[in-house]
Amino acid sequence: MVSFTEENYLKIIYKLSAETDSEISTNAVAELTQTKAASVTDMLRKLSEKQLVSYQKYQGVRLTEKGEEVALKVIRKHRLWEVFLVNKLGFNWDEVHEIAEELEHINSEELVQRLDDFLDCPQFDPHGDPIPDKNGKMPEFGYKNLSGIAINQQVVMMGVAQHSTNFLQYLAKIGLNLGVNITVLEINDFDKSMTINNGGNSNCFISHEVAKNILVKNVK
Amino acid sequence: MVSFTEENYLKIIYKLSAETDSEISTNAVAELTQTKAASVTDMLRKLSEKQLVSYQKYQGVRLTEKGEEVALKVIRKHRLWEVFLVNKLGFNWDEVHEIAEELEHINSEELVQRLDDFLDCPQFDPHGDPIPDKNGKMPEFGYKNLSGIAINQQVVMMGVAQHSTNFLQYLAKIGLNLGVNITVLEINDFDKSMTINNGGNSNCFISHEVAKNILVKNVK
DNA sequence: ATATTTTTTTAGATTAGTCTAAAATTTATT
DNA sequence: AATAAATTTTAGACTAATCTAAAAAAATAT
Ligand SMILES: [Mn+2]
Ligand SMILES: [Mn+2]
Ligand SMILES: [Mn+2]
Ligand SMILES: [Mn+2]
Numbered sequence: 396m397v398s399f400t401e402e403n404y405l406k407i408i409y410k411l412s413a414e415t416d417s418e419i420s421t422n423a424v425a426e427l428t429q430t431k432a433a434s435v436t437d438m439l440r441k442l443s444e445k446q447l448v449s450y451q452k453y454q455g456v457r458l459t460e461k462g463e464e465v466a467l468k469v470i471r472k473h474r475l476w477e478v479f480l481v482n483k484l485g486f487n488w489d490e491v492h493e494i495a496e497e498l499e500h501i502n503s504e505e506l507v508q509r510l511d512d513f514l515d516c517p518q519f520d521p522h523g524d525p526i527p528d529k530n531g532k533m534p535e536f537g538y539k540n541l542s543g544i545a546i547n548q549q550v551v552m553m554g555v556a557q558h559s560t561n562f563l564q565y566l567a568k569i570g571l572n573l574g575v576n577i578t579v580l581e582i583n584d585f586d587k588s589m590t591i592n593n594g595g596n597s598n599c600f601i602s603h604e605v606a607k608n609i610l611v612k613n614v615k
Numbered sequence: 616m617v618s619f620t621e622e623n624y625l626k627i628i629y630k631l632s633a634e635t636d637s638e639i640s641t642n643a644v645a646e647l648t649q650t651k652a653a654s655v656t657d658m659l660r661k662l663s664e665k666q667l668v669s670y671q672k673y674q675g676v677r678l679t680e681k682g683e684e685v686a687l688k689v690i691r692k693h694r695l696w697e698v699f700l701v702n703k704l705g706f707n708w709d710e711v712h713e714i715a716e717e718l719e720h721i722n723s724e725e726l727v728q729r730l731d732d733f734l735d736c737p738q739f740d741p742h743g744d745p746i747p748d749k750n751g752k753m754p755e756f757g758y759k760n761l762s763g764i765a766i767n768q769q770v771v772m773m774g775v776a777q778h779s780t781n782f783l784q785y786l787a788k789i790g791l792n793l794g795v796n797i798t799v800l801e802i803n804d805f806d807k808s809m810t811i812n813n814g815g816n817s818n819c820f821i822s823h824e825v826a827k828n829i830l831v832k833n834v835k
Numbered sequence: 836a837t838a839t840t841t842t843t844t845t846a847g848a849t850t851a852g853t854c855t856a857a858a859a860t861t862t863a864t865t
Numbered sequence: 866a867a868t869a870a871a872t873t874t875t876a877g878a879c880t881a882a883t884c885t886a887a888a889a890a891a892a893t894a895t
Contacts, residue, residue, distance in 0.1 A: 400852065420873090421872075421873055434853050434854070436873065437852075441852095452860090453872085453874075483733060484730065490725070497721045498718075501717045501718060506700075620882065640842080641844085642841095650882090650884090651883080652844085653886095654882070654883055656843065672843075672890095673844080
């Protein structure tokens with residue numbers, strides 16, 4: 396049995412692992428779980444005993460295969476519920492993350508399968524994130540961060556790497572939604588901020604922090 | 616803030632209150648929460664401090680108005696989710712209770728409202744139980760227990776007073792579903808068991824225990 | 836009206852998850 | 866290589882929810 400809390404730790408370690416090849420630090424986990432490092436250490440020991448992570452003290456943590464499986468199941472549920480909330484209940488994409496944080500812990504394989512069918516087996520959630528299939532396979536797709544795109548290269552916005560209501564509402568305000576055509580017009584050397592065109596006839600200025608959280612693909 | 620566990624206690628006290636006018640006993644709560652009487656006593660003291668129940672030691676417990684409000688919200692969510700699971704995801708009515716026990720604790724007024732709309736504001740759940748509206752009002756309907764119906768009085772099955780998979784599958788096996796026409800053919804004095812006709816051309820024999828858990832209304 | 840039985844409460848422990856403060860270890864800097 | 870700084874772990878404590886065993890109160894039976 397994996398508890399609600401343990402599931403959250405696993406999900407967060409999974410997310411951090413996607414960004415680095417090396418071990419995940421206690422502090423990194425503490426930041427995302429919104430707990431103190433001391434609490435994380437306790438939990439890592441427990442997860443390690445359950446063989447869900449491999450962990451040696453002071454050496455950081457990694458998911459085991461079993462741990463990754465659990466994490467992917469939680470992520471699958473999170474994203475399927477987000478699709479449900481947006482496509483079926485009419486929520487806006489900036490309102491669903493918090494609710495999905497609760498729904499993702501509902502335990503029923505049958506429920507997930509039926510929900511998946513009901514939603515026509517979506518490949519992506521409302522934020523453009525890929526949804527793992529029932530075997531934990533993530534659909535492949537080579538999205539890049541807008542922050543790494545060169546000047547004058549035309550791209551299409553396909554996703555976001557951050558789900559907070561704040562961030563998503565900011566994007567809406569400056570006219571950035573999934574599917575929008577983006578062209579980088581100018582990059583400021585000193586802080587990597589950008590001026591971009593969002594397909595319409597208005598340009599906008601975004602910080603590097605924002606650009607890093609926008610996922611795009613090239614236009615062929 | 617009302618915790619998951621506190622919500623369950625309130626829901627159970629609500630259910631017990633529907634069956635009696637008097638105070639609810641510690642043991643009665645312990646039985647339904649599947650805990651020991653000592654644990655119930657602790658919880659009652661806590662709920663009392665939060666003004667969700669009125670409780671004096673050795674005198675049993677009652678919901679306050681505030682406590683009833685919380686209980687009704689949880690019951691509303693439970694029943695709406697059951698409708699969703701059956702009507703939208705195609706679950707059988709005997710498979711949904713346990714899943715709804717988890718879903719009922721998801722916290723979002725907005726979610727409940729949208730779910731209600733999505734389901735076209737149903738008045739009854741798949742077991743025939745009335746769904747409280749957003750103000751906590753239960754739709755009125757004068758269903759009676761089959762156990763109190765006289766011989767030869769024709770009635771229609773409208774609900775069940777028990778949601779366990781076991782019980783519901785047993786009903787299916789003997790041909791009893793919502794909407795079926797029932798006529799009591801014989802009542803055995805010594806144990807109140809009955810022979811009934813279920814509208815088709817087969818009769819069946821049911822115990823008093825079963826009859827008490829079947830809700831019916833008269834045919835005009 | 837006592838005695839017995841049943842119910843309920845208290846006392847004391849346990850587990851999961853968290854915290855603060857102090858100690859240990861690792862990493863970075865001189 | 867020694868020292869300073871940052872990170873991580875340990876020690877000890879707290880809260881929520883639960884338990885068992887014993888004590889207290891209420892209900893029932895004689
Ligand atoms: Mn999300
Ligand atoms: Mn998402
Ligand atoms: Mn139910
Ligand atoms: Mn029901």
